[in-house]
Amino acid sequence: MRRLGELEAEIMDRLWAWQRPATVREIVDDINRGRRVAYTTVMTVADILHRKGWLRREKAGRAWLYEPVRSREEYTAGLMRDALGDSQDRPAALLRFVEVISDEDMDALDAALRAARGDQDPHPDGGGGA
Template structure:
């Protein structure tokens, strides 16, 4: 079976899917990593040069930073996964439309648990989580 891109048995990734996979590999890493480690994290049969291209694009967007390490480079995300998701939400809100209606529809679709969590967050109660520890609204937060 041949996919749309001519590769046997391969399916073409959707728009942004490979960028998301590269970011997921970077977030899963313990720190800055070379492109080969990112390629392993992405999995499948993604070519090394394709991973480099995606990393270069993410650097240009300001989502990933690249640092010199010996004769090569290492890559790391600029934001945590939660920070990146929040930035995306802000981008959507800033994209136009009636902010109140967008937020109202978002809140109306929340599960009871998420609605209760949002209520606590709005009142300044921040749960302790591994991912959220130290991210309480400022660089000096505990």
């Protein structure tokens, strides 16, 4: 999985955060709060993301409404999978990774491994989640 480009990531970040379909105009207006970007540039990149399979779109009047096909977590997991796949020694790469992550991330990883294995209580604190 190829990492998203800068503007691609900006568009996806907004759509992931908003959790609803949005028009190019809404995306442009939000980006322009921090920096200037042309409407046509965002329209072109949104169309590219659609053709790549990252966005679905639906006509709403004269505008397109765009929404993500995959979640931010699916994107991140794909990048992590690809990074691990680049290693010639996967166990060593995993060991180096867990040596540098925070205690909170270690607990989250442990909970994820328990859930993937089908353990009854994937929460390390025994709380069972909310």
